[in-house]
Amino acid sequence: MRSLKHFAGAWLAVAAGLGGSASFAFAQSQPADTSGAAVAPASTQVPVPPAYYGAIALDKGKGRLVKLPRAVANLFVADDSIASVRPASPGVMFVFGKAPGTTDVVATDQDGNRIAQYSVTVNPSNYQGQRLQSQSQAIAPGNGVTAESEPGGMVVRGTVNTPEEADNVINQAKVISGGNVTNDLTVNEPVQVELKVRIASMQRNVTRELGIDWSSVGSSAIKIGKFSLTGGTASAAQSLSSLTQGGVGLTWPGGTFEGVIDALATDNLAHVLAEPTLTTLSGTQANFQVGGQFPIPTASGSNGTVTVSYKNYGVLLSFIPTVLSDGRIALQVAPQFSEINAANSSSVSTGGTSSSGQSETFNVPSLTMTSASSTVILGSGQGMAIAGLLEDTTNQVDNGVPGLSEMPLLGALFRGDAFQRVQQELVITVTPYLVNPVNTPSTIASPDDGWTPPNDLQRVLELRDNGTNTVAAKIPGDAGFMVQ
Numbered sequence: 001m002r003s004l005k006h007f008a009g010a011w012l013a014v015a016a017g018l019g020g021s022a023s024f025a026f027a028q029s030q031p032a033d034t035s036g037a038a039v040a041p042a043s044t045q046v047p048v049p050p051a052y053y054g055a056i057a058l059d060k061g062k063g064r065l066v067k068l069p070r071a072v073a074n075l076f077v078a079d080d081s082i083a084s085v086r087p088a089s090p091g092v093m094f095v096f097g098k099a100p101g102t103t104d105v106v107a108t109d110q111d112g113n114r115i116a117q118y119s120v121t122v123n124p125s126n127y128q129g130q131r132l133q134s135q136s137q138a139i140a141p142g143n144g145v146t147a148e149s150e151p152g153g154m155v156v157r158g159t160v161n162t163p164e165e166a167d168n169v170i171n172q173a174k175v176i177s178g179g180n181v182t183n184d185l186t187v188n189e190p191v192q193v194e195l196k197v198r199i200a201s202m203q204r205n206v207t208r209e210l211g212i213d214w215s216s217v218g219s220s221a222i223k224i225g226k227f228s229l230t231g232g233t234a235s236a237a238q239s240l241s242s243l244t245q246g247g248v249g250l251t252w253p254g255g256t257f258e259g260v261i262d263a264l265a266t267d268n269l270a271h272v273l274a275e276p277t278l279t280t281l282s283g284t285q286a287n288f289q290v291g292g293q294f295p296i297p298t299a300s301g302s303n304g305t306v307t308v309s310y311k312n313y314g315v316l317l318s319f320i321p322t323v324l325s326d327g328r329i330a331l332q333v334a335p336q337f338s339e340i341n342a343a344n345s346s347s348v349s350t351g352g353t354s355s356s357g358q359s360e361t362f363n364v365p366s367l368t369m370t371s372a373s374s375t376v377i378l379g380s381g382q383g384m385a386i387a388g389l390l391e392d393t394t395n396q397v398d399n400g401v402p403g404l405s406e407m408p409l410l411g412a413l414f415r416g417d418a419f420q421r422v423q424q425e426l427v428i429t430v431t432p433y434l435v436n437p438v439n440t441p442s443t444i445a446s447p448d449d450g451w452t453p454p455n456d457l458q459r460v461l462e463l464r465d466n467g468t469n470t471v472a473a474k475i476p477g478d479a480g481f482m483v484q
Contacts, residue, residue: 049069059127068093070091072115095118125149140161140165145169152179155182156184160185161187162191162323164323166185170183193432199337200428203268203424204423205420209417276315276317278317287317291316295308296311330376331377336370338369340367378431399415400416453466
């Protein structure tokens, strides 16, 4: 037992909970006086050192050893539901976070003098945030992602290289936290993507018509099929074709008898080429239109009030590029090519009547449309055909007089044949590029480079649409420098 008497560092902790607080007391044993000499009372009082004030921050469920300025006798906790303290030695205490919040810890000596006071802040557990930080190194290597847990979610901060990396980090944060995620990530350099779209269309329309149409001047007495017979003359009740006709006439004594030869050959070749170009940031939608709008009137109400809305037509393009971590481009593109088709227009009543008492109507044209929607992954400068259309339509119509048109050889004089073939081929190609802004805008070419308007003499006498004068060349540097 001798060793216990001479151990100056021995202590005894006594905990007492009063009013939600906790205290711990230390008792130090003094060595026994075996000399037998009388102890003289102290003549002077030792000054008390000033108290130390500090702050402690830790997560819920975490603990920390805190070294005190000197040996203490008592420890007090203002709210032991937020944090608890345990003495590790007279000069060291262990603080444990129990619940999010803030409380105070006070340490005193045997005389009740304050030695130290700490403001303890317990934060919500950041286990989920630390887990995300660890996994983000595999999702986005070399990034500076930090995450902090908060009630009901997580806050993600830091920088990443591409928008794809940002999306992957946020998606992983949602999986880990299971709640709301506040995205405070910053992309180092927003990547710009330029998309070149080529819409090429070839259409061929072949029409062949051959036949004989009859017409005559006179009154009709007998009508058979398409022909009327009267007084030895024949006239067509209706024409075989509405197209332009070439006629050969024959005059009979006492009257006029005309036979119209309907012979028509038409070859139409149409070529449509559109090459729109768009530039936008990665992950941002861009739209482009070349064409126009046509009105669509709509009648409403009992009084036939007409309101007009507009429909787009022409070349319409929208796309969303996303630059992947390996430099490739995930591209969502939706090109559309449309044109007005008056042949398939529809008549719509306004609901009102004109001054003559007839119902008022208006014609609404239709649209011939070709569109596509696709998602592809391409490298910068690589092209791909995302849509193709090959159409081959044949239409043949035979008109003739029943019976007469079926006779061998002579039947050709009483019938007409119309043949039409339409061939169309359409290809849409896309080519994305990773681009950067141009530092010298003067290097960008424009269609009017080098163009000057002609003067009166050049325009009237020489029929020129471009003047001979040239635009003065821009000096690329200051005087005194040689440009090669």
